[in-house]
Amino acid sequence: MAIVEVRHLTKKFEGNATFAVDDLDLATTEDEYLVLLGPSGCGKTTLLRLIAGLEQPTSGEVLIGGEPMVGLPPRARKIAMVFQSYALYPHKTARKNIEFPLKASGMEPGDRAKKVEWAAELLGITRLLDRRPRHLSGGERQRVALARALVREPDVFLLDEPLSNLDAKLRATARDDLKQFQDRVGTTTIYVTHDQVEAMGLGDRIAVMSEGRIRQLGTPHEVYHDPADTFVATFLGSPPMNIVERDDVLVGFRPESLLPKGVVEPDDDAVSVPFSVHRVENLGSERHLVGTVSGIGADTRVIAMLPSTVSVEVPVDETAEFVIRGADLRFFDKDTGGRTARRRL
Amino acid sequence: MEAPSAATWRRRRRLGRVGLYTLVVGFALFAAFPFLWGAITAFKADQDLYNRDNNPFLFNIEPTMQHVRLLFEGTAFNTFVWNTLVVALLVVAITLLASLPAAYSLARLNLRWGGAMAIAIFMVYLIPPSLLFISLSRMVSFLGLQDSRWALVVLYPTITIPVSVWLLMGFFKGIPKDIEEQAMVDGYSRLGAFVRTVLPLSFPGMVAVIVFSATLSASEFIYALAFVSQTSQKTISVGVPTELVRGDVFFWQSLQAATLLVAIPIALIFNAFLKRFIAGFTMGAVKG
Numbered sequence: 001m002a003i004v005e006v007r008h009l010t011k012k013f014e015g016n017a018t019f020a021v022d023d024l025d026l027a028t029t030e031d032e033y034l035v036l037l038g039p040s041g042c043g044k045t046t047l048l049r050l051i052a053g054l055e056q057p058t059s060g061e062v063l064i065g066g067e068p069m070v071g072l073p074p075r076a077r078k079i080a081m082v083f084q085s086y087a088l089y090p091h092k093t094a095r096k097n098i099e100f101p102l103k104a105s106g107m108e109p110g111d112r113a114k115k116v117e118w119a120a121e122l123l124g125i126t127r128l129l130d131r132r133p134r135h136l137s138g139g140e141r142q143r144v145a146l147a148r149a150l151v152r153e154p155d156v157f158l159l160d161e162p163l164s165n166l167d168a169k170l171r172a173t174a175r176d177d178l179k180q181f182q183d184r185v186g187t188t189t190i191y192v193t194h195d196q197v198e199a200m201g202l203g204d205r206i207a208v209m210s211e212g213r214i215r216q217l218g219t220p221h222e223v224y225h226d227p228a229d230t231f232v233a234t235f236l237g238s239p240p241m242n243i244v245e246r247d248d249v250l251v252g253f254r255p256e257s258l259l260p261k262g263v264v265e266p267d268d269d270a271v272s273v274p275f276s277v278h279r280v281e282n283l284g285s286e287r288h289l290v291g292t293v294s295g296i297g298a299d300t301r302v303i304a305m306l307p308s309t310v311s312v313e314v315p316v317d318e319t320a321e322f323v324i325r326g327a328d329l330r331f332f333d334k335d336t337g338g339r340t341a342r343r344r345l
Numbered sequence: 346m347e348a349p350s351a352a353t354w355r356r357r358r359r360l361g362r363v364g365l366y367t368l369v370v371g372f373a374l375f376a377a378f379p380f381l382w383g384a385i386t387a388f389k390a391d392q393d394l395y396n397r398d399n400n401p402f403l404f405n406i407e408p409t410m411q412h413v414r415l416l417f418e419g420t421a422f423n424t425f426v427w428n429t430l431v432v433a434l435l436v437v438a439i440t441l442l443a444s445l446p447a448a449y450s451l452a453r454l455n456l457r458w459g460g461a462m463a464i465a466i467f468m469v470y471l472i473p474p475s476l477l478f479i480s481l482s483r484m485v486s487f488l489g490l491q492d493s494r495w496a497l498v499v500l501y502p503t504i505t506i507p508v509s510v511w512l513l514m515g516f517f518k519g520i521p522k523d524i525e526e527q528a529m530v531d532g533y534s535r536l537g538a539f540v541r542t543v544l545p546l547s548f549p550g551m552v553a554v555i556v557f558s559a560t561l562s563a564s565e566f567i568y569a570l571a572f573v574s575q576t577s578q579k580t581i582s583v584g585v586p587t588e589l590v591r592g593d594v595f596f597w598q599s600l601q602a603a604t605l606l607v608a609i610p611i612a613l614i615f616n617a618f619l620k621r622f623i624a625g626f627t628m629g630a631v632k633g
Contacts, residue, residue, distance in 0.1 A: 014455075054526050074530045081530045087523035091545045100541075104532030152531070 002065035002078075002155035002188055004028045004051060007061035011212075013045055020046040022212035028188050033179075035203035036192045039235065043212040044192045048158050051190065053077050065155055065315040075104070080149035081158040084165065086141045095120075095129040096143045101152045106140070119147040123182070124194035130301055138166050139174055146181060157182075157189040163198060196236050200224065208232045226330075227252075230337040233330065239288065239303045241330070246297025249340060255288070255305035257328035260312045261321040269326020271296065271345045275304065276319040289314055293322070296345060380608060387413060387602035394597060395468030416589075421576050422603060425584035428494045432580055433562035435498045440505040440558045441551065447506070448513035449539060453522070463514065470507035477503075478571045485572055496572040497580065501565060505558040512557075518552035546630060552618050560611060581607055 005027040011020045021043045027258045028034045036044040049055040051062055053074040062069040069077055080101075088097050095116055102112045120126045123143045133141055142162060148159060162178070163171045179202055182189050193199055199206050200220040206219045208231075216228035227233035233241040233252050241257070261272060277291040289304040304322065306312070314320060327345075333340045349357075382401070386394065388408035399405040416422050450456065451463045460630035481500060482491075490496040520543055528538035544551070562580070576588065585603040589596040 011535070052530060054529070073534065074526075075532045075534065079530060081527070083523045083527060085521060085523045087521065087527035088529075089524060089542055091542075100528070103532035104537070 003030060003063075004034075004056040004156055004188060004190060005061075005063040006047070006051065007063070009047070009050060009062065010058045011043075011050055011055060012058045015281075019058075019212045021050065021057070021214070024212065024214060026207060026217065028190065028212060029204075031186050031188055033182055033189045033191065033202060033204045035044050035199040035206045036190065036209055037196060037199040037203075037206050037235075038194065040194055042209040044194075044209050045160055046212075047209070048081075048160055050129065051156075052079055052081050052158050058147035078152075078155040079158055080152045080154035080156075082149050082160065082162045083159040086133075086145040086162075086165070088136075088141055088148075090133050091278075093130050093132055094125065094136065097133070097144055097152055098148045101148060101306075105152075115151050116147075119150045119188070122150065123147045123181070139170050142166065142174060143177075146178075150185065154187065157187055159189065159191045161193050162191075163193070171198075178202060182243055196238070200236075208235060210235070226339075228339055229245045230332050233276075233332070239305065240275075242300070242302035243332070244293065244296045244298065244300045244302070245334065246345075248334050249343070250334055250337075251296050251345070252332060253324050253328050253332040255308070256304045257324050258302065258304040258322050259306065259310070260266075261323050263306075263310050263312060264323055264325060266323055267325045267327055269329070269344060270325050271326070271329070273322050273324065274319045275302075275322040277314055277316055280314065280316060284308065287314075288345060347587065380605065381393050383601040387598050389598055389604060391598075396625070412596065413602045415596065416599040416602050420588045420599070421579070421584065422606075424577055425579055425581045426607075428578060428584075429563050429580040429582075432494055432497045433559045436501040436505060436562045437555050437558045439498070439502045440509050440554060443502065444506050444509035444513055444554065445544075445551075448510045449517055449543065451510070452514045452517035453525075466507045466510050474504065474567050478568055481568075482571065484596055490572075492573060492575050492578060494573060494578045494580065497562070497565075497569060500568050500572070501558070501562050504565070505554075505561055508557065509554040512553055513547065516547040519620070520546050556615065556618060563607065563611065 007025055009021055009024045009026075010211060012018075013020055024043075024047065026047075036047060038044045046055060050057050051064075051069075053069065053072060053076075054064075057070060060070075060137050064077060064079070074081075089100065092100065098116045098119055099112050102115055107115070117126070118128070120129055123146055124264060125140060125143045125147060127138060128140055128144070133144070136144065142165075145162070145342070159178075163174050166174055175198060182202075191198075191296075199311045203220055205217060205219055208215045208223055210231050216223050216232045218226070220229075221230055224236055227236065227241065230250060230252070234243065237254060239255050241252045241254050244253075258273075260277065266272075273293050273295040275289075275291050276295050279290040281288040281290070285308050287306045287308070287310075289306065291302065291304070292299050293302045306314075328345070331340050331342055332338060362582050385402060385404070388410070389404065390406045390409045390411070393399055393404065393406040394401075396405070412551050446465070456462070481503075485496045485500070488496075488499070490499065524542050524546070525535075525538045528542045529535060533541060564582050565580075566582050569580050570587075573579050573583065576584070580585070581603070585600065585607075589600045589603065
């Protein structure tokens with residue numbers, strides 16, 4: 001419904017030497033699900049709060065639907081936000097919580113009730129409407145917070161780590177709910193998280209952030225397979241991309257690309273490397289082999305990841321021949337960490 | 346040794362209960378005793394009270410309403426009560442109006458001098474009134490409020506506001522910032538968010554402030570004695586002792602009646618708000 005754009009956005013908190021957000025440019029597309037991903041302290045929440053109007057930028061512009069927003073209070077921005085804590089009003093029932101923004105807009109009580117019913121039905125919380133937040137579970141609270149955001153019919157949804165308060169099992173279903181929810185309402189959404197699984201699973205595009213800047217903006221596939229620099233390469237993926245130093249370049253490859261010879265069909269540029277395994281972690285669906293790889297560059301401790309469908313025996317404390325396909329190799333500049341041209345090994 | 350049977354445990358528990366209740370009832374009697382004695386004294390005839398051979402806790406002669414009547418008809422007791430109510434109400438209002446915004450700003454807005462200002466406000470409270478009233482008397486006469494209950498209306502907040510600011514600050518800090526910000530995103534101004542979310546959530550703190558300010562206004566003595574000497578302007582705390590001790594004659598029965606008439610309503614109010622009141626003081630303290 002609206003494009004969110006920030007231009008040369010900078011935020012420096014008083015007393016801090018570094019910039020929380022550093023000359024940042026970013027634009028969503030129409031109805032996009034954009035995820036801001038980064039480690040804690042990277043400025044992703046600050047960026048969201050700047051868009052919401054809860055913080056004022058040191059310099060730069062924020063535009064929503066083409067309109068400049070800097071200087072406008074949050075209430076004038078047609079946004080809805082879900083906080084990490086859900087920030088439900090503890091003294092109000094779920095119904096009153098959802099109704100609260102409608103009251104602010106001066107809607108008639110009859111229309112308000114209808115709107116609340118509609119949102120509650122959409123999120124399946126109709127039977128919870130008369131409970132107070134402390135009598136709701138984590139997942140239910142999240143739904144109430146979403147319903148409250150929904151009734152405003154905002155131009156933009158801003159979600160600040162809405163899943164981090166849920167336990168792991170609930171998180172998977174809540175993630176599914178969130179995605180379905182966005183598909184249905186189809187509103188531009190900016191979602192902040194430090195969890196790459198959420199980012200990969202939910203985002204149309206992911207903006208990977210570090211130190212107040214965007215390191216890479218791309219689809220989940222792009223940021224995973226074509227990381228712009230070593231930061232993105234090692235931040236995404238679990239375990240992260242292996243990086244081996246060779247002369248003036250850094251050679252990167254994903255753990256799942258380092259496979260025993262014979263398991264994988266080598267391409268033209270494939271390299272064969274001796275890999276001495278120190279330790280094997282069997283995680284059920286996959287095996288992690290921790291060991292030292294040589295033959296690419298300096299001997300480096302790396303991790304290979306074998307799916308459980310690969311049943312090759314890998315003896316510990318022995319060296320075996322492993323293969324990395326040329327297409328799976330990524331090259332980075334040793335000084336800047338940025339991507340450089342592919343070369344033959 | 347054989348383990349105690351269930352019956353033994355039951356007996357022990359019952360004994361424990363009896364012990365507990367004996368203790369509680371004993372303590373309650375101890376605390377209420379001065380008031381009971383006062384209640385008996387208030388209705389005693391002079392010949393009964395001033396006879397040393399009489400039991401002071403019983404009516405040895407017919408009780409009399411004479412002294413209670415004296416209190417209402419022979420003194421300006423009703424005026425004192427009225428003055429106290431007016432002063433208390435205004436002091437409560439001024440205290441809330443000043444300390445709510447002050448505490449909120451100190452707790453929430455990251456002001457550069459916020460910490461220092463909070464300490465400065467507290468310092469004001471540490472200066473004893475018995476020293477302060479000398480300089481305050483200059484201000485009171487400058488304002489033209491000498492010998493008037495209005496002097497008390499402007500003076501008591503100097504005691505109540507610092508305490509209330511600190512009490513409420515602890516409260517506001519205990520309320521997650523998210524909730525206010527959510528309200529601001531949901532369409533309210535900062536003031537609107539404050540009134541609709543922060544105030545209801547800090548209700549126990551406000552009750553504590555109200556009770557504290559009101560009881561202080563009713564019980565404060567030094568300022569009331571120093572700045573008000575006209576009968577029509579006196580509050581209870583100073584009116585009763587000054588008007589019922591004439592020279593070296595103590596009107597004991599009327600004094601006791603006056604004390605009870607003030608103490609009982611305050612006790613009832615305290616009781617009604619006891620839970621909130623305790624929550625107010627302890628929550629502010631813990632989360633501050």
